[in-house]
Amino acid sequence: MTDPRVQLSEEVADALAEGRPVVALESTIISHGLPRPHNREAAAEFEAVLRGAGVVPATIAVLDGVPRVGIDEAGLDRIAGEELAKASVRDLPVLAARGGSAATTVAATMRLAALAGVRVFATGGLGGVHRGFATTFDESADLGALAAYPVAVVCAGVKSVLDIGATLERLETLSVPVVGYGTDEFPSFWLPDSGHPLDWRVDSPEEVAAILTAQDALAQPGATPGLVLANPVPADAAWNRADHDRVLAQAFAAADAAKVRGKAVTPFLLAFIVDASGGTSLEVNLALARNNVAVAGRVATAYAASA
Numbered sequence: 001m002t003d004p005r006v007q008l009s010e011e012v013a014d015a016l017a018e019g020r021p022v023v024a025l026e027s028t029i030i031s032h033g034l035p036r037p038h039n040r041e042a043a044a045e046f047e048a049v050l051r052g053a054g055v056v057p058a059t060i061a062v063l064d065g066v067p068r069v070g071i072d073e074a075g076l077d078r079i080a081g082e083e084l085a086k087a088s089v090r091d092l093p094v095l096a097a098r099g100g101s102a103a104t105t106v107a108a109t110m111r112l113a114a115l116a117g118v119r120v121f122a123t124g125g126l127g128g129v130h131r132g133f134a135t136t137f138d139e140s141a142d143l144g145a146l147a148a149y150p151v152a153v154v155c156a157g158v159k160s161v162l163d164i165g166a167t168l169e170r171l172e173t174l175s176v177p178v179v180g181y182g183t184d185e186f187p188s189f190w191l192p193d194s195g196h197p198l199d200w201r202v203d204s205p206e207e208v209a210a211i212l213t214a215q216d217a218l219a220q221p222g223a224t225p226g227l228v229l230a231n232p233v234p235a236d237a238a239w240n241r242a243d244h245d246r247v248l249a250q251a252f253a254a255a256d257a258a259k260v261r262g263k264a265v266t267p268f269l270l271a272f273i274v275d276a277s278g279g280t281s282l283e284v285n286l287a288l289a290r291n292n293v294a295v296a297g298r299v300a301t302a303y304a305a306s307a
């Protein structure tokens with residue numbers, strides 16, 4: 001068996017030891033969320049955005065049984081180029097024992113970031129409660145991870161293919177703080193709004209850092225949740241609402257007509273949406289992810305400065 005312990009890149013280990021800012025990056029968005037070759041370019045761009053701001057990127061994945069926090073160029077090539085499995089938290093021990101490789105979801109990325117001591121994480125969108133959950137019980141393990149690991153996740157909300165209201169209810173039940181970054185409303189991935197108001201809004205990275213510091217001070221060992229920093233897609237990069245609504249309605253109708261069920265529904269819908277939008281949904285996806293990475297860099301910098 002390979003060593004199942006988390007392996008930090010030298011760069012990440014040094015930065016953490018010296019109290020310099022580090023931002024965790026998810027690998028499932030690279031391997032499953034974005035098509036080739038855009039995915040490899042995006043992986044490089046996210047890291048470059050952070051480095052340009054003096055922040056150390058820690059892309060997270062499991063390679064040959066080793067959970068890695070901070071991945072080199074060859075590792076990024078593998079994540080973008082290979083047909084990797086998608087691993088959530090429950091898959092980590094099996095992969096480690098078998099020497100397997102996988103991209104990590106938000107949940108698994110949070111777990112490994114927490115083990116490494118990385119406090120801030122950027123992704124595109126969170127997993128959540130699926131439409132029809134009352135009969136399928138389909139709810140992403142991302143929500144349970146947010147309740148369990150002290151990592152702040154900068155995201156553009158959840159995709160409107162999920163049940164946004166139910167997702168927010170579950171986050172409340174799980175005692176996960178949800179804070180709008182420059183917004184009073186929860187964003188819905190491709191759109192900056194969703195009709196769901198938020199209780200808390202911040203307008204600067206320093207305000208987020210203050211909340212994280214307070215969360216650390218109030219921490220109960222083994223029971224400290226993460227935080228959702230809901231960062232809307234910039235207005236000039238958002239999808240047009242009418243096109244969004246039209247394409248989503250077409251996607252749901254097509255899934256129904258093709259009798260797609262269960263866990264095949266989301267991949268079907270997302271592929272349909274990229275296609276039917278003529279690539280617009282992909283451009284919006286890249287823009288919001290880039291923006292989340294930039295904001296996460298500023299938050300990690302403010303948090304490191306306040307420590």
Ligand code: PSU
Binds near residue numbers: 088
């Ligand atoms: N949302 C996106 N793109 C993604 C995902 C979510 O807009 O690629 C991925 C993330 O890795 C997230 C995972 O953690 O899907 C949730 O999957 P599941 O519902 O199977 O837990």
Ligand code: MN
Binds near residue numbers: 138139140
């Ligand atoms: Mn699921």
